[in-house]
Amino acid sequence: MSDIHSISRGALKPPAAAEFLGLSENTLAQWRCRDTGPAYVKLGRTVVYRIETLEAFLRANESGGAK
Numbered sequence: 001m002s003d004i005h006s007i008s009r010g011a012l013k014p015p016a017a018a019e020f021l022g023l024s025e026n027t028l029a030q031w032r033c034r035d036t037g038p039a040y041v042k043l044g045r046t047v048v049y050r051i052e053t054l055e056a057f058l059r060a061n062e063s064g065g066a067k
Contacts (some may be wrong), residue, residue, distance in 0.1 A: 010051055011041070018047035021058070 002032065018025045021038075031037025038057035041048050 012051060012054070014047055014049070017054060019052055020049075020051070027050040 013021060014025050014028050017038075018028050022029075028037060028049075032040060038049055039053050041050065
């Protein structure tokens with residue numbers, strides 16, 4: 001992940017968050033508009049995703065296999 005897309009050690013801008021989740025930036029933008037997907041933070045005009053929130057989102061959406 002590129003440093004240009006990092007806000008801090010614990011937060012990612014949408015391009016890096018999309019890469020982290022294996023999704024497109026467009027999908028994340030649509031989810032924000034629909035108020036679905038992982039929670040995000042707005043810092044002025046800048047949107048960031050906390051890494052711990054992205055990890056929790058992935059865990060919450062696991063399916064199949066033994067848990």
